[in-house]
Every structure is written in C-alpha cells, then in structure tokens.
Amino acid sequence: MKALIVEDDFTSRLALQTFLSRYGECHVAVNGREAVEAFRSALAAEERYDLICMDIMMPEMDGREAVKQVRAIEEAHGTLSPAGVKIIMTTAVSDVEEVMRCFRELCDAYLLKPINLGELLKQVRSYQLVP
Numbered sequence: 001m002k003a004l005i006v007e008d009d010f011t012s013r014l015a016l017q018t019f020l021s022r023y024g025e026c027h028v029a030v031n032g033r034e035a036v037e038a039f040r041s042a043l044a045a046e047e048r049y050d051l052i053c054m055d056i057m058m059p060e061m062d063g064r065e066a067v068k069q070v071r072a073i074e075e076a077h078g079t080l081s082p083a084g085v086k087i088i089m090t091t092a093v094s095d096v097e098e099v100m101r102c103f104r105e106l107c108d109a110y111l112l113k114p115i116n117l118g119e120l121l122k123q124v125r126s127y128q129l130v131p
Helices: 010-020 032-044 063-076 096-104 117-126
Strands: 002-006 025-029 051-054 086-091 109-112
Touching: 002 010, 002 032, 010 025, 010 051, 010 117, 025 032, 032 051, 032 063, 051 063, 063 086, 063 096, 086 117, 096 109, 109 117
Parallel strands: 002 025, 002 051, 051 086, 086 109
Antiparallel strands: none
C-alpha cells in the first residue's frame, strides 16, 4: 500500500505516519496544495497512491478543495472515483453538513479526530489495501 497523509498538525501527522508505515510506504503533505502536487507527481510517475488521509482545515488549500482537485485529475486520466484512490477525511469537524458535503465531493470515508487507529485499519482493510 502506498499512502499520502495530508495533515498540518505535526502530532496527528506523526501518529498516522507511524501507524500506516507498518503497512506500506507513506508520504506526507502539510496542506492541500502539497497533496495535489504529490498526487499529480505520483500519477505522472505511474506510482499511484492507494490511500489518502486528508485533513479538512489546513492553510493554503483546505482538504475539501484538495479532494475536488484530486478527483478532477483522476477523471482527466479516465479514472472515476470508485476506481480511484481511496480518500479518508481525518478531521475534527463533526458538523453533519460538512460530513455530507465531503461525501458529495467524493471522499470514501470520514473519521473524527482523535483518530481511532482500529477504525482506520478497519476502513483500510475494507478497501482491501492491507490483509
């Protein structure tokens, strides 16, 4: 599994990276703009990401905008979201409207902080990215 962790908070980023690195290669980005560039670069190098853990509230570009751009890049390359990278929103935003907005914008799952690592693993396994 190849994962991209998009998180501006160091502690949250480190926790996710430490946990997910047990299951494969992990890259990090500290905002949505870096995430979109990392995604675009990986796609161009034919080294796609399998999973993106995306925070919502970040500087420069928020997670929702980054998800829109990632899905647009996939679509431009002929990949529709069900076959694309799995995107799990990892955020402290618990507002129902925000949750629904993220699913409409084609995220695959939504986990509230502090992230329950068991629940994260359950989601990743449901995508058959790890045994």
